[in-house]
Amino acid sequence: MAILKIARMGHPVLKQRAAEVEDPSAPVIRAVVRNMIETLEDAEGAGLAAPQVHIPLRVVIFQIAPARASEEGDEDEGVALSVLVNPTVEPLSDEMASGIEACLSIPGMAGLVPRHTHIRYGFQTLEGNTVEREARDFHARVVQHECDHLDGILYPMRIPDLTRFGFVEEFSRAERQRTEQADA
Numbered sequence: 773m774a775i776l777k778i779a780r781m782g783h784p785v786l787k788q789r790a791a792e793v794e795d796p797s798a799p800v801i802r803a804v805v806r807n808m809i810e811t812l813e814d815a816e817g818a819g820l821a822a823p824q825v826h827i828p829l830r831v832v833i834f835q836i837a838p839a840r841a842s843e844e845g846d847e848d849e850g851v852a853l854s855v856l857v858n859p860t861v862e863p864l865s866d867e868m869a870s871g872i873e874a875c876l877s878i879p880g881m882a883g884l885v886p887r888h889t890h891i892r893y894g895f896q897t898l899e900g901n902t903v904e905r906e907a908r909d910f911h912a913r914v915v916q917h918e919c920d921h922l923d924g925i926l927y928p929m930r931i932p933d934l935t936r937f938g939f940v941e942e943f944s945r946a947e948r949q950r951t952e953q954a955d956a
């Protein structure tokens with residue numbers, strides 16, 4: 773097991789289309805996933821795509837804690853650690869919603885990103901089985917964010933209004949001032 777180095781925005785590995793995994797049950801893929809899980813736990817993120825750790829393959833992992841799901845207004849109780857090999861995403865409605873996103877490849881920053889609120893996604897498991905799931909809201913957002921990484925897309929590329937993109941520390945200060953002004 774190993775904690776892998778995370779590529780940051782600007783690195784070529786984050787800009788390319790990642791390759792399909794030919795054999796999801798291959799031991800090398802299992803080893804990649806094991807290291808990705810360890811890296812994600814160390815970084816305390818919600819999700820991680822293989823290109824973020826310099827592996828240009830179509831593999832993502834994510835996990836949504838129950839507390840986070842309820843904080844985001846989702847009705848579900850979080851999502852257990854999921855490993856998606858060769859995932860596909862299909863919107864199930866035209867409805868979009870904006871929400872704050874951050875990314876381990878863009879440390880310290882966050883932005884307001886519109887995403888489809890209701891999707892279906894399919895993927896292969898490490899056993900080679902095919903799985904389909906439906907997702908809404910925060911769950912759908914995380915899947916779209918992670919799968920974008922496989923096509924060389926980082927969330928700032930999805931932000932229509934770049935005044936809503938910045939450093940988390942500055943964001944929270946601005947939010948704090950706005951709250952104080954509202955209180956005054």
Ligand code: NI
Nearest residue numbers: 874875876877
């Ligand atoms: Ni990301």
